[in-house]
Amino acid sequence: MTSIRSTRGTRWLAAVLLVTLALLSPGASWLGARRAESQPKEFKVGVALSLSGIFSRDANLFKEVYDLWAETVNKAGGIKVKGTGYPVRITYYDDESSPQKSAQLVERLATADNVDLMLAGFGSSIAFAASAVAEKYKYPYISGAASANPLFEKGYKYFFATLNKTFEEVEGAARVFTLAQPRPTRAAVIGSDHLFGKLAAEGFKKFMEEMKIEVVHYEIFPLALTDYNSLLLKVKRANPDLLLVGGLFSHALRVMKATKEVDFSPKGVAFSYGPTVPEFLKEFGKDADGVIAASEWLPTFPFKDPIFGSASQFDQAIQKKYGHPADYVQAAAAGGLVAQQTAIEQLGLQPPLDEKAREALMEQLHKQDVMTVYGRVKFGPDGAIVQKPPIAVQIQQGKFVLVYPRDVSGAQAGKLIYPLAPWRSR
Amino acid sequence: MAVPVELVQTLINGILQGGVYAAAAVGLSLIFGVSGILNAAHGELVMLGAFATYWLVTLYHVDALLTLPLSFALLFAFGWALQYFLLNRTLGRPLLLSLLVTFGVSLILVNVALRLWSGDHRMTRIPYFERSLILGDFIVPLSRVAACVVAVAMVAGLSWLLASTRLGRMIRATAQDGEMARMLGVNPKTIYAITFGLGAGVSGVAGSLVAFYAPVEPNMGLTYTLFAFAVVVLGGLGYTAGVIWGGLTLGVAQALTETYLEAGLSLFVAFVLLYVILTSMPAGIMGRGRLE
Numbered sequence: 001m002t003s004i005r006s007t008r009g010t011r012w013l014a015a016v017l018l019v020t021l022a023l024l025s026p027g028a029s030w031l032g033a034r035r036a037e038s039q040p041k042e043f044k045v046g047v048a049l050s051l052s053g054i055f056s057r058d059a060n061l062f063k064e065v066y067d068l069w070a071e072t073v074n075k076a077g078g079i080k081v082k083g084t085g086y087p088v089r090i091t092y093y094d095d096e097s098s099p100q101k102s103a104q105l106v107e108r109l110a111t112a113d114n115v116d117l118m119l120a121g122f123g124s125s126i127a128f129a130a131s132a133v134a135e136k137y138k139y140p141y142i143s144g145a146a147s148a149n150p151l152f153e154k155g156y157k158y159f160f161a162t163l164n165k166t167f168e169e170v171e172g173a174a175r176v177f178t179l180a181q182p183r184p185t186r187a188a189v190i191g192s193d194h195l196f197g198k199l200a201a202e203g204f205k206k207f208m209e210e211m212k213i214e215v216v217h218y219e220i221f222p223l224a225l226t227d228y229n230s231l232l233l234k235v236k237r238a239n240p241d242l243l244l245v246g247g248l249f250s251h252a253l254r255v256m257k258a259t260k261e262v263d264f265s266p267k268g269v270a271f272s273y274g275p276t277v278p279e280f281l282k283e284f285g286k287d288a289d290g291v292i293a294a295s296e297w298l299p300t301f302p303f304k305d306p307i308f309g310s311a312s313q314f315d316q317a318i319q320k321k322y323g324h325p326a327d328y329v330q331a332a333a334a335g336g337l338v339a340q341q342t343a344i345e346q347l348g349l350q351p352p353l354d355e356k357a358r359e360a361l362m363e364q365l366h367k368q369d370v371m372t373v374y375g376r377v378k379f380g381p382d383g384a385i386v387q388k389p390p391i392a393v394q395i396q397q398g399k400f401v402l403v404y405p406r407d408v409s410g411a412q413a414g415k416l417i418y419p420l421a422p423w424r425s426r
Numbered sequence: 427m428a429v430p431v432e433l434v435q436t437l438i439n440g441i442l443q444g445g446v447y448a449a450a451a452v453g454l455s456l457i458f459g460v461s462g463i464l465n466a467a468h469g470e471l472v473m474l475g476a477f478a479t480y481w482l483v484t485l486y487h488v489d490a491l492l493t494l495p496l497s498f499a500l501l502f503a504f505g506w507a508l509q510y511f512l513l514n515r516t517l518g519r520p521l522l523l524s525l526l527v528t529f530g531v532s533l534i535l536v537n538v539a540l541r542l543w544s545g546d547h548r549m550t551r552i553p554y555f556e557r558s559l560i561l562g563d564f565i566v567p568l569s570r571v572a573a574c575v576v577a578v579a580m581v582a583g584l585s586w587l588l589a590s591t592r593l594g595r596m597i598r599a600t601a602q603d604g605e606m607a608r609m610l611g612v613n614p615k616t617i618y619a620i621t622f623g624l625g626a627g628v629s630g631v632a633g634s635l636v637a638f639y640a641p642v643e644p645n646m647g648l649t650y651t652l653f654a655f656a657v658v659v660l661g662g663l664g665y666t667a668g669v670i671w672g673g674l675t676l677g678v679a680q681a682l683t684e685t686y687l688e689a690g691l692s693l694f695v696a697f698v699l700l701y702v703i704l705t706s707m708p709a710g711i712m713g714r715g716r717l718e
Binding site: 050051052053054056057060193219220221222224225226227229230231233234237249250253254257260261262263279283 | 432435436439440443536537540544545546547549551556557558560565567569570639640641643644645649653677680681684685688689690692693
């Protein structure tokens with residue numbers, strides 16, 4: 001016991017370690033999360049969200065919608081139950097993009113914070129872990145960005161998702177190439193190595209095969225890949241007409257950059273997710289023209305609800321508050337929020353919500369069929385949304401244009417740009 | 427003749443990536459070699475350097491290449507202060523303590539960076555680096571060439587500084603025998619602080635080079651800590667110039683894996699390589715590392 005003695009230096013080190021420990025504590029956002037446990041008559045809402053780590057850019061889109069929802073609802077006097085308005089208050093914890101941590105934090109929200117409602121984290125990997133805990137404590141968990149098919153095969157009653165299942169989600173971005181002239185015959189499919197990325201890649205592959213387009217290269221790459229150029233060069237050598245990528249925003253960013261660096265100009269490029277994140281356009285400017293993304297919503301769609309107003313009003317509200325257009329996962333999250341709030345109002349549930357109340361809420365969510373800013377929200381028995389038409393959008397002169405299918409609830413598709421100009425002439 | 431083209435192109439990719447690995451690892455090697463500190467916050471120094479370049483280019487429109495000396499200066503000052511005020515207190519204590527303290531520092535740096543800059547992935551826009559040189563069948567991205575050339579020059583410069591200057595002799599003397607150096611009028615604590623400053627500075631420059639072609643974000647450091655450890659072990663612990671060999675070996679091995687096997691195996695190959703070298707050549711590929 002001689003190496004660490006109670007000297008001044010050791011105390012110094014102890015202080016440093018203490019600060020470290022504090023910052024390490026689950027959800028370092030404790031700094032900002034002020035509690036007012038004793039305040040009665042409000043809905044305590046909890047969410048474990050990836051505020052840092054690999055999904056943080058994507059998850060921040062959720063935080064924007066959750067904050068907008070709380071602000072809108074509270075401004076209107078709160079959630080109206082039997083004539084009384086109950087404001088909502090959201091507690092955020094940072095799961096650091098770790099599914100295990102997300103599960104721990106959901107448990108903490110359920111058992112220590114005793115929240116009334118749980119909002120969902122971003123992404124299938126997170127939802128996979130967190131939804132199991134939400135199920136255990138009987139909290140409806142409605143995600144606007146969890147679509148991996150296996151999520152719906154677990155027999156959960158409390159898990160809901162407003163996006164189409166992953167396979168269907170990329171269908172539009174694959175089928176859009178049936179409109180391409182000259183007809184593409186060869187495709188390369190790559191996907192990042194996590195639940196959504198892999199499933200999206202599998203979905204792309206499946207639809208290409210159905211469309212009789214040969215998949216000349218198929219590969220899943222690791223999240224920690226540092227050199228995308230070697231991967232994209234290999235894809236280039238396979239000489240595909242199309243490049244289809246399963247993954248999230250950061251992967252879309254790296255793949256786009258690498259295609260330019262290795263001078264690989266496929267005639268068509270589609271991503272399962274990424275280009276609709278506002279930063280994508282900011283990063284690539286006119287280089288992004290012609291890129292196709294899977295989507296499920298556009299602000300031009302003729303949907304509305306009593307909370308957020310019309311789709312275009314929702315888009316404007318996001319634009320005004322955060323300075324960028326609304327992404328489709330934001331609309332999907334909003335759809336889930338509206339569905340949950342409608343169910344609470346219909347059932348007349350007053351806070352605090354006990355287990356029985358939450359069970360009733362779950363049953364109502366399974367039963368009801370509501371129109372929201374995101375479109376119709378009706379859940380099937382497995383918690384998946386009754387399928388929406390999968391759509392594809394293309395970036396054309398810095399704007400997202402619907403290119404597939406030809407008509408979505410009255411919104412008409414624009415003309416597909418194909419083939420794309422080679423990098424050297426852009 | 428398709429196979430040799432692909433092979434040569436793969437080697438080019440591997441060498442370019444290896445150069446950056448070497449740059450990212452040389453600071454770690456220098457600091458360990460001189461003060462025996464295993465710096466777990468190493469990747470975060472790379473991250474800070476990357477952010478320095480990103481902000482200087484984005485906010486102040488400084489030329490990307492001119493950010494390199496600025497990044498070095500900022501990180502040198504930070505590293506010097508870190509060693510002088512904090513890490514000098516761990517000298518002479520078990521290795522585990524310095525590892526713990528630097529791990530703590532890494533957590534603080536990541537969380538402070540997240541608070542300040544959020545977890546966004548940010549791309550530095552450097553128009554003149556976005557194209558590639560096309561030499562016949564071969565494609566050489568300019569940003570990577572610049573990164574690799576600067577990296578190799580930096581490692582060479584550092585080796586020269588250690589071998590041929592008065593400061594280098596003082597650093598080497600302190601590394602060999604701190605007590606003896608003190609008796610000859612060298613203050614080891616100052617030398618350790620300067621060494622850590624140099625190590626942090628070159629790590630910052632490595633980060634700046636990464637920012638030339640890859641997105642910058644607060645959590646990027648861990649990857650570079652891991653790769654830097656691997657490179658230092660491959661090159662030989664404590665043998666600074668060995669990082670060039672370690673970096674190139676790792677870069678080329680990964681590129682070959684990505685091209686001829688699959689990208690998913692590249693990390694696996696890196697660590698298998700590390701295991702093989704550790705067991706069969708513990709003093710590194712060149713056999714000049716320190717064995718303890």
